[in-house]
Amino acid sequence: MSWYYSKNGTQLGPVTEQELKAKGGSGEVLATDLVWKEGMPDWLPFGQLAEFQALGVVPQVPASGAMGSVPMPQSAAYPAGYTQQIPNYLWQSIVVTILCCMPFGVVAIVYAAKVDSLAAHGDIAGANAASKSAKTWVTVAVGCWLAALAIYAVFAIIAIAGSSIH
Amino acid sequence: MHKDRAIWVSLAVLGLAFAAYMLRETGGAGWMPGCIFRKVTGLDCPGCGMTRGTYALLHGRVGDAFRFNPVGMVLLPLAMIGLGIEVIGWVRGKRLPFSLNPGRWGATVIMVVMIVWWVGRNVV
Structure with a gap:
């Protein structure tokens, strides 16, 4: 936590x-x-x-x-600058979308873009949830990419092995 | 300063540099898997063209680089810088006093551009 x-x-x-x-x-x-x-x-x-x-x-x-x-913040409102603190994973989302070639990255971008807007409207719970979703989709995109790379590598090795036999 | 994180990041940077060198020499032919999304669906993904674009860029053909994937060519370096700042903070265990943050409107614009670009390049 x-x-x-x-x-x-x-x-x-x-x-x-x-x-x-x-x-x-x-x-x-x-x-x-x-x-x-x-x-x-x-x-x-x-x-x-x-x-x-x-x-x-x-x-x-x-x-x-x-x-x-100590300046007491008002109720559950947040001191200035708080919105900076919820990670939005925007850059991570863009990198996985472009480099990993995974449409899941676009889903991550959609959530990432929501984080700061929700936080700015005072919906901190929503911003945290969007942040978590963005992180999840970044992870899914990277995971799928690594899995696809592994499969690709296996096929490449089989192909090389097969051609050396013949 | 986290030593283990520094090692991981150094390895990743070395890997990227090596991949860039290999791409420059070979054009990626034969050893890069290419886009999985495109292989499966036959459609372009938002990042399609970045390998060709980076190859062009590494050979000094800037115009060609932007022709293959203009959106990616602008956004990827931005994202790399933004991410780099965060990664440096992560390695040293303390955020840097500055960050590259597009703000909520900037983030929304990036999202819209990305989706329009993705849909648009497959429709037009």
């Missing part, structure tokens, strides 16, 4: 849970810094999340006061 975190009003991430724990341990992410992952209704201060508190990597947040300096 990818986490995003906020430092001085800047959106950072995604990072893995392990990386976020390490950042908490090293003090790079403070207990008062806001963090968010997909599925959370709102950004929360790092120190308030039970899953990190249990590990002891995060100091407890005082009930009041300490959060005053």
Whole structure:
């Protein structure tokens, strides 16, 4: 699960849970810094999340006061620049479409183009889903291409072997 | 910096460079599989013509390169640069402070161009 975190009003991430724990341990992410992952209704201060508190990597947040300096994002809206963070796989889609010669790449491009539009309209769940679909279709295109190459190689070897026998 | 990623990327770049060299020398005849989509359906895919185009480009015939697949000739280098920036960030474990991002309108334009190009070249 990818986490995003906020430092001085800047959106950072995604990072893995392990990386976020390490950042908490090293003090790079403070207990008062806001963090968010997909599925959370709102950004929360790092120190308030039970899953990190249990590990002891995060100091407890005082009930009041300490959060005053942190700009709180509004509800589940996203800080500026957030849309940059959802990978759209656009370049990957174009490369597989042109190089792998796979129409699946075009499907990936369609999803890739939707990611930023959906994110810009505030549909983060939709943008994440489109991002995932784009990634899936890129993988399918590459997979089909590799499979076809393997079959091609097998036939080429058989042909070479056959011609050397005769 | 991830050493394993750096090794994979170096191998991929070397492979591409070798393929480009071989293509320049042989024209791809005999060893490149060609387009699978075209073999199966008889239709052009959006990338068809890129081998011939790259061959022309490697021999300095820029005009011919664009004639074989104008859309691919523009988009592939762009995508390679965009992807290269992301790959460098991936190798060093931290995104570069800049990226090549066409934005949501740019992405939509690219998608439309790609589909129109694909359908168009098979119809016209």
